[in-house]
Amino acid sequence: MKLLLQFWIATTFIFFSFSNTKAEEIDLQDIVNKVNLDSLIENVNQLTGRSTVYIQGVADTIVSRHYLHIGNEKAFQFLKNRIHDYGYATDSMVFSATGKNLLGIKEGELYPKRVVIIGAHYDDLPNSPKAPGADDNASGVSAVLEAARVLKDISLPYTIVFAFWDEEERGLLGSAAYTSSFGKNNDTLIGYINLDMIAWDENLDNNVELHVRPVANSLDLAGTIQNINEDYQIGLKIQVINPGSGDSDYASFWKNNYPAVGLNEEYMGTDFNPYWHTSSDIIDFFNFQYFHKISQLAIASLAKFASDTSISVGISENKYLSDNIKVYPNPFSDKIVVKIAEQDQSVLSFSLFDLRGKYILGENIQNQQEISLPNYLAKGNYILKIQSKEHIYIQKICKQ
């Protein structure tokens, strides 16, 4: 036990609220209004062979996005061109002989190392030259593209990654590769929103499933999404599925202890899309109003997560930060020393939480400061949060 406490424990998450930082003003109603159904539909038409796409300037059509078909690569190039057209940087993540994720990056204005991700898989089924995969999952991909379009001229404090996963249908391979290497650049994940099948609502009940698990602050994210649905009168009936299914890319995030939620049509419920994974999964069967509403909810939630620095977030202890900070001795009795190797040490603060994330105390500190913790602290484990201009460091400490 003692030995363990001297290391960063990458799998431990702490929940707390940034009550000392001010929320950015952002007009979520304006963002809801900007989500455009025609744009959503045209994206799906392009991804499913109904509309011409231009890849490196050449007219083409995408008729199957199955990973073994040429349309899979065409879809990747189409998405890459589109994200570039919106003015974002892109990153390609090759994870196997056939698998390639596309990541569009909107850098945060204030905290570029804090990242919110919205993602959808672009590969599809069946393994056939004709695999439109309109609902599964051109619908989700279209909403991610629409998020990129709507937010392109809005400045936000946190970084947004627009993620297009490949080979979800083979077992979440793209998102698994991404989440297992996330954090190597010292990034902190604020939250992930997954969109997978968001356009089928045959019985017109507006039921949407919100998949969540009690991992990191996933439940807080889900609560915020529910509030946005109410506050902006999106009109969806949210069914919280907890624990969420393991069948889409959010599961890769949970598996790595990252905060994640997923929105989708009835998958566990009775109104299930009968064309799922067939060559008849086409846009003709969409409920357009429903598709529009889920897209609005997802994009407004994304903007909220990326802008409101006061909302409760879960921060992972980051195993890649251990060189930047030293906290000793640990275990401690009354005094503990904090030493930080950050370039910019103008803003440093520490806060102490109990293991359930309840705030106990905190103050601004100097580098290499010796902190005396009050005598009334009971013996046991605590969470120390050190915040610099660029990073948040979390370490479990033990009073003995």
Ligand SMILES: [Zn+2]
């Ligand atoms: Zn599928």
